[in-house]
Amino acid sequence: MKRPENDKWLDKALSETIGWKKPRTDFEQWKQKHPEAVEMLTSRADGQASASPGPPTIRRIIMKSPITKLVAAAVIIIAVFVGIEQFDTDSSSVVWADVAERFESVPFINITVYIRKPATKTKKIEIWKSEDSRIRAHEGNTVFFADISKHKNEFTIFDRSTKKLLNGDENLPAFICTFIWELCSKEGRFSLDTLTKSFPSDVKGIIPLETADTAASKETVLFRAKAKEIAPARLKIWALRKSKLPIRFFVRPEGGYMDLFFDYSEHKEAAFFDPVAFTNQ
Amino acid sequence: MELNSETQLVEAAQNGHLESFGTLYERYHSSMFALAYSMLADRDLAEDAAQEVFARACRDIGSLKSKERFAAWLAGICRNISRQKLKANKSRGFAPDNEPAVVKRDDTEDRREAIRRAVWSLRESERELIVMRYFDGFSQGQISEVLDISSQAVNGRLVRAKRKIAKYLKRNGYMGDDYETS
Numbered sequence: 001m002k003r004p005e006n007d008k009w010l011d012k013a014l015s016e017t018i019g020w021k022k023p024r025t026d027f028e029q030w031k032q033k034h035p036e037a038v039e040m041l042t043s044r045a046d047g048q049a050s051a052s053p054g055p056p057t058i059r060r061i062i063m064k065s066p067i068t069k070l071v072a073a074a075v076i077i078i079a080v081f082v083g084i085e086q087f088d089t090d091s092s093s094v095v096w097a098d099v100a101e102r103f104e105s106v107p108f109i110n111i112t113v114y115i116r117k118p119a120t121k122t123k124k125i126e127i128w129k130s131e132d133s134r135i136r137a138h139e140g141n142t143v144f145f146a147d148i149s150k151h152k153n154e155f156t157i158f159d160r161s162t163k164k165l166l167n168g169d170e171n172l173p174a175f176i177c178t179f180i181w182e183l184c185s186k187e188g189r190f191s192l193d194t195l196t197k198s199f200p201s202d203v204k205g206i207i208p209l210e211t212a213d214t215a216a217s218k219e220t221v222l223f224r225a226k227a228k229e230i231a232p233a234r235l236k237i238w239a240l241r242k243s244k245l246p247i248r249f250f251v252r253p254e255g256g257y258m259d260l261f262f263d264y265s266e267h268k269e270a271a272f273f274d275p276v277a278f279t280n281q
Numbered sequence: 282m283e284l285n286s287e288t289q290l291v292e293a294a295q296n297g298h299l300e301s302f303g304t305l306y307e308r309y310h311s312s313m314f315a316l317a318y319s320m321l322a323d324r325d326l327a328e329d330a331a332q333e334v335f336a337r338a339c340r341d342i343g344s345l346k347s348k349e350r351f352a353a354w355l356a357g358i359c360r361n362i363s364r365q366k367l368k369a370n371k372s373r374g375f376a377p378d379n380e381p382a383v384v385k386r387d388d389t390e391d392r393r394e395a396i397r398r399a400v401w402s403l404r405e406s407e408r409e410l411i412v413m414r415y416f417d418g419f420s421q422g423q424i425s426e427v428l429d430i431s432s433q434a435v436n437g438r439l440v441r442a443k444r445k446i447a448k449y450l451k452r453n454g455y456m457g458d459d460y461e462t463s
Binding site: 007011014019027030031036040041042 | 294295296297298299302303306307310311314324327328331332335336337339340342343392393396397400406411412414415416417418428429430431433434437438443446447450
């Protein structure tokens with residue numbers, strides 16, 4: 001049998017099976033079949049919708065009389081006060097997009113990851129990211145360096161105690177490199193959205209999960225995956241309600257688990273991320 | 282003015298410039314077809330879905346805020362449309378895990394069928410990658426743009442998906458040597 005790496009036969013087989021007949025790309029034909037869509041697009045050019053006067057709107061009706069103007073102003077002021085009051089305690093005000101965006105905007109971060117794959121022991125990985133998107137990670141006696149802003153699939157890997165360069169060693173835990181790349185967005189930032197996309201495809205989104213502990217839910221918000229295959233308990237993400245920063249990310253695939261804890265307090269100097277400085281220490 | 286960059290094209294299309302939208306159509310029709318095909322496993326349905334994607338894009342392009350993420354936005358529309366079509370055509374599709382593949386080593390069509398089954402036994406995200414890669418030979422960069430993941434992640438997932446396919450084929454009596462010699 002051939003080794004799995006030598007997969008030219010598979011490339012050939014897949015190309016022949018999947019790519020045997022290409023579709024025809026013809027915009028002219030598409031335009032003929034979709035005149036309404038074309039009309040909708042081209043109408044944006046001359047601003048037809050905004051040019052027409054249209055029926056009188058509620059705004060126009062209110063603004064005609066000074067009394068209705070005053071009443072409307074009073075209603076808005078009351079609504080604002082009620083809204084502020086609500087916002088203080090409202091449990092549904094944090095959405096996943098806020099948390100994901102906030103996470104991507106943090107300048108530096110330390111992530112502690114516990115991973116257990118089926119039939120293996122739990123491994124602990126420590127990852128640090130600097131403001132300029134440089135990475136350092138520790139796993140056992142191995143230390144990894146990478147620069148995700150350059151976005152090359154390259155790591156410099158050392159034995160932590162002897163400082164010997166290990167790149168090319170077959171026994172290296174390659175899953176750490178894969179895991180770090182799974183965390184990286186195209187823009188060279190760590191992204192939880194990118195990480196969730198590496199899970200089973202049926203994750204349709206991340207939605208809040210109701211918690212029984214109302215005291216805890218005042219401080220934190222809990223999310224779960226919206227998916228058919230993943231039960232609510234299999235993917236959980238905790239975030240701080242006020243800052244919207246995620247603090248824990250837990251996923252339990254078949255036979256294993258992955259638990260990530262986020263720390264935003266530890267700032268490391270540039271030398272910490274420099275492989276040359278590491279070997280010269 | 283000649284519009285080259287994607288964001289310029291998207292912006293022009295948002296302002297109703299049909300020619301710019303046409304350029305975007307030419308650029309992404311094939312990848313939307315591949316994406317839809319990876320979900321629907323049916324060429325006609327995939328073609329319908331790809332056509333519909335651009336009709337919906339015409340309607341909603343004004344709501345697109347991140348112009349540089351046009352391809353990923355389009356892919357989102359494509360997935361939604363494909364899912365709707367899938368629901369409406371539940372009787373279609375493969376059941377690779379329930380039906381053992383019949384292996385006749387001298388029969389090309391059976392061999393292709395086994396490969397198709399192997400591909401459609403993958404998770405949706407892996408299947409998307411495989412179909413895009415082998416359907417029209419999209420580069421890792423193009424796939425990365427459409428699926429909105431880094432090219433490193435594309436590479437890693439591609440390797441894993443291919444390993445799964447090879448395993449599936451081996452389990453069903455196919456090996457690389459068989460394929461090459463037949």
